[in-house]
Amino acid sequence: MVRVRIATITMDSSNSAPVVLLRPVDEDGDFVGDRVLPIWIGHPEAMSILLGLQEVPSPRPLTHDLFVGTLRTLGYTLEQVQVTRLDGGTFYAEIVLFGPEGRIGIDARPSDSMALAVREGCPIYVCEAVMDEAAIVPEPADEDEEEQLERFRDFLDHVDPSDFIH
Template sequence: MIELELVGVRVELPQNQPIVLLKETTGERFLPIWIGAVEATSIAFALQGVETARPMTHDLIIDVLGALTVTVERVVVTELRDGTFYAEIIMTGPTGETVVSSRPSDAIAVAVRAGVPVFADEDVLDEASILIDDADESETEVEKFKEFLDTVTPEDFAP
């Protein structure tokens, strides 16, 4: 397993398709995962610390787990099969460790709220990651994502 850092969420034009971008913490590979608009908004809100009047679904998940004394430990992007990414949320609680299958977008939204690391299986990175050879270009892309996060609104993800 390779630890990843969440670079951000953006809308890929011209299709208006949201993507979440992850990067190896000790390497140069990036892992882009196309996600839904609702999950993109949820992740962006969590990254920006946006408080909503009522809990969003991923906030509710964290609240329910907390009420059950279950702690999210990490999430792992486990597989890429037929163009679809798969993930798991690993938790511990009164009965020990529990692993729940999840879409990566939901797992990442939960991880951001729980403040836990995101990992990917080496095979997933080998198959789906992109490499930006030029370090300056890489930094520029990361800065673009950070600028996007500073200006994103829920309307940016509207269909």
């Protein structure tokens, strides 16, 4: 298993679907290597993952918060999340719990698993075979793109909201 961390969530420009990008990390949680594992997810799960990453409080528990609360009430902790296989373009995952019945694994969608993991701060792992099959190594950005990005950042740093008022 390869330990990974959510690098970002982006949108697929071809179909506006959210894509979570997972990158391998070392024992300190720092990104290592060039591989990126893209997993397409639904909009509600993307929002839930982002809310969990940003630790945004909700006045009422959202679905993943409710699930975590239920686990705690029943005496279970979420130990880790594992993306275990890829079959026909569909990723499969398992949440690993520890509690009164010992250690148990439960089949889950990767998106739900990650939404739980970010709330509990537990590690995410991907089977090496899945990484080998589905991970990509992004091409480095062109210098022109880097320059454009730098100019845009500079613009954002110096823009005055009144510039947009007619």
